[in-house]
Amino acid sequence: MKYLLFWFGVLCSSSVYAETFHADAQYCLVCHGSNAQGNEAISAPNLAILPDWYLSSQIQAFQSGWRGHQTTDAYSKEMMAVAKSMSAEDVKRAIGFITGFQVSKTPETLTGDETHGKTLYQTCAACHGAAAEGNQAMGAPPLAGQYSWYLLRQLQAYRSGQRGAAENDSRGAMMKQIAATLQQDQDLNDLVAYINTLDIQKTNNPKTDIKK
Amino acid sequence: MTNPDHKQINNKQLSRREALLLLGKVGGSAAMLQAAGLFGLFAAPVQAQPELVKLKPLTAGRKTVLILGAGISGLVAAYELGKAGYQCKILEASHRAGGRNLTIRHGDFIDELGNPQFCHFDKDPDLYFNAGPARIPAHHTAILHYCREFAVEMQMFCNYNKNCYTQDDNAFGGKPVRIREYEADTRGFFSELMAKSIQAEAKLDAPFDDIDRQKLIEFCKAYGDLSSDFTYEGSERAGYQSGGILSPGVLKKPRAFADLLQSNFWAGAMHFGEISDQAAALMTPVGGMDKIVDAFLSRLAGKVQLKAQVQKVQLLPQGVEVSYWLDGQLQTEQADYCLNCIPAQLMAGIENNFPADYVGVMRQLQRGKLSKIALQAKERFWEKEQIYSGISWTNQDITQIWYPSHGLFKTKGILLGAYSWDPAISDRFSAMTNQERIAAAITQGSKLHSDYGKYIDQGNSVCWQRMNHMLGCGAVWSEELLKTSFATIQAPVGGHYMVGDQVSYHPGWQEGAVRSAWYAMESIQQQEQQKQRQVAV
Structure with missing residues (x-):
């Protein structure tokens, strides 16, 4: 964690994104896509469409084990590990960062009635x-x-x-x-x-x- | 280790027909497993490809290249293109260069999402582990070309050691057996059955004549170390029960063939050393695989930008534009060419204006799931068991235990306490904390070495599908996708090239990374030559 705190110090220095940007939040984009729009290849959902209150409730759900406690669900386990490594301050910054993105979605073609x-x-x-x-x-x-x-x-x-x-x-x-x-x-x-x-x-x- | 109890195993009688059916199963299964890519990699033999990349120096104008990722393919590209006069810059998302060429030592940070670790091994040049590539076969001439050119000091690496163990919960009461004993007995029985079957045939079908038939029987005798009547009665190849130097050697009693078959060792692990990429003799850099990365970096001063996370890749009418986060700000740069080494599964989530079929292939490549767990041992207890280097095998999740090929007779050593390429196993390990992984590796390893836990100081783990900025190891191509889409992803889109081991038929190997970079650079050179010809016309 020392490393991450060091990172935070470096990254927040006098930039336009200083209010919302955090190394942890940049972590989010690795899986969830560069605009937080989700990435099927990683099984990561679209976060940009989600409001702050819902993001907050789901991180809490992962931290408390409501989500991700089932051993058969490897994807939820991945998010659970990340959520558990985040402090309350990390969560706040991550949500601020994610909700700053424009909402987008990769178009899907589906067959269904x-x-x-x-x-x-x-x-x-x-x-x-x-x-x-x-x-x-x-x-x-x-x-x-x-x-x-x-x-x-x-x-x-x-x-x-x-x-x-x-x-x-x-x-x-x-x-x-x-x-x-x-x-x-x-x-x-x-x-x-x-x-x-x-x-x-x-x-x-x-x-x-x-x-x- | 305790001596396996021979007496508890009953020698079941097999009819010749049953035996031959079993043999067919042995040969068939092993061949099938190898063909299917037993190790999560494509096991097709690699042809020697001795030709090296030859880039002609740029003669006209200034050409710029942005390289996304400082793994082996990116480093090779920056080095070669730089020599030819191209202006190169590497953007690397991580805090370090090297990609999956990762050697873990004292003080290193392991950037696993949700599970960040530091390495607390003792500070000692021999105490390291290669979390990614660890061995180089002789026919990987492209990566070896750079080892030679940069004078990277190399040593031999041992993958296969008959003194190591095979342990299977379903065989021999779960007790470990020396590989030399298992292999000698298996080959002995196999050869006896073959020799006797051939003897029983009055004639073999053409093109075999009687001389061939006799030679085939003699081959069986040599292959299995059979007695003069073509019976397997044990072999010194299995190691003596006692004696052999100052008193006569006493052979071990052979284990029953039916019991040998109870173990799953014959189905794959026994033939591991036959795979072209895994067969002796192998090489590795002295002091860690990342000595190759260091050699590149010392030649690329000022060209590698770390902690630069790509946000957007845009194809322009001429060239490519890349936006990236650096120190909390979005930066944008344009270049004539872009060599993109970002793992395809991550690139699929990065904003781009690529053609739909191109990015469509990226979405279909699967994350390679491989895990390694390294353990620091206070004492090199394996040397007391006459093991120096090599791999022991088990059917538990840890799958393998590697003993170091270096630092012999020193006090401490780093064991690889687990290495799995099975996605289901890797999911189980990745769901654990580092401490839980170490504990699991010790519990399982204790079935191979008594008092195992007593010797272990500490450990680290790398689950590649959880590593930041990678989220996978060795892109997983289905055979169908390779057929339909490899050419799509290998071909440039304007000045943009996808590269790396992921764009090779050898994902998960540095050779694939180097040759993919060479392929892209030769294509860039062709594009340049074509432009010059057009100008000349």
């Missing part, structure tokens, strides 16, 4: 919003702009109990119950195919400048 997906999405809309823009009051993250492979993996993880099973994770438990109603894999495909058609929403972060 979008009309059926739209019908299924009506259940999701209650929490995640009609445009999948997310709802802080419900603790529901934005889904529009997130990658289908990531959404699919999370739905499967909720369905199998790898996610949402931890004690005290009441919001995860709710999502686990709802995912359990989507029994057919085709339903999951149709659902994410529909979400993929939705425009990326402006997050609740005032610094965000939407890039089309």
Whole structure:
């Protein structure tokens, strides 16, 4: 850690990014992409679309072991190790850095019944919003702009109990119950195919400048 | 170590037909495993490629090259292009140069995401471990060319030592067996079955005549050290039970073939030393593989920018523009050419304006998952077991234990306590903290060496799929992807080239990195020559 603190000192010296830039935060981009837009090759989701409150809650979830405690999920384990190595100050800086990026997504072409997906999405809309823009009051993250492979993996993880099973994770438990109603894999495909058609929403972060 | 108990093993009777079926299985499985790239690498034999890169000096104008990554391919490119008159600059994201050519010593920082470590080995030139490449075969003429040119002091490296152990939880009660004993007995029984099968045939099918038939039987005798009646009754190759110098040598009683087959050693590890890249004699630089990196760096003063993390790569109508983070600020530079050594799986996440099929290949390359755990031993206990260098094998997660090829008879030494290239095993190790990895390596290693833990001071681990700025070791190409897309990623897009061992049929080897860089530089030279011809016309 001494090394990282040294780094922080070096990197923050009088630059325009001094307020938000931190060596730890630059770490985020190695996996999550140079604009925090996610990288399928690393199985790292889009962070740029996520608001600060959700990023904060998920780092907490990884630190406390709500996420990543399942041994079968190597990707979550990777993030868990990083989250556990971060101090409260690191987390604050990382979130400040990540929410400063313009929102973007690598386009995806999906095959799925979008009309059926739209019908299924009506259940999701209650929490995640009609445009999948997310709802802080419900603790529901934005889904529009997130990658289908990531959404699919999370739905499967909720369905199998790898996610949402931890004690005290009441919001995860709710999502686990709802995912359990989507029994057919085709339903999951149709659902994410529909979400993929939705425009990326402006997050609740005032610094965000939407890039089309 | 305790003597394996011979008596508990029952010699099961095998009919000739059953035996031949088993033999087929032995040969077939081993061949299949090797063909499939047992070691996570492509095991196809490498042809000697003695031709060296020849770049003609630039005659006209100033040409600039940005090289992304200071691993072996980037260093080779900067050195060769610099000699030919190109203006080169290397941008390296990490705090150090060398990429996966990484030697860990006292005080070094291991930049693993979420698990940063420092090395606390004693400060001693012999106490190091090569976390990445550790050995160079003689036919890797390109990397050896630089070792020779830079006068990097080399030593021999031993990969295969019959005094090392094979340990398998499913055989011999889980007790370790000397490789020399396992191999002598296996070859003995195999040869006996072959010799007797051939003898039983009245005639062999053409093109074998009776003389060939007799020679084949004699071959079996020599191969398995059979007695005059073509029976295997043990061999001094297995090591004597007792005596042999001042009293007559007493042979060990052969182990039963059926029991030898219970171990999985025959399926791959036994033939490891036959693989062209792994066969004796191998070489390694004295004092650590990174002596090669040091030699390049001393010739590239002022050309390597560390801690420069690439943010964006843009193809321009002429040349390439690269943006990168440096000291918290975004910098932008343009160059005529860009040699991009960034691991493809990371480049897929970096903003770019590459053609869709080009970046599409990068997204499909898989992260190579390899892990190594190094242990500092207070005492070189393996020397008391007559082991000097080489590799012991086990079917536990640690897979291998390496004994150092240097520092013989010194007090301390660095063991490689685990080396796995199985992605599932590497996932298990990477999910542990460094302390947990060391503890696991000691527990498992204790099945090969009694009191193992007593000798271990401390250790470090490198899980390549977790290393910052790399997130993988040796790009994993599927055979299908190689067929459809290798040419796409190898070809330039304007002045932009993907390079490194990832753009070779030999990922995970420095030879692949050097030859990939040579390929790209020769292509740049062709582009330049073409431009000059156009100007002349």
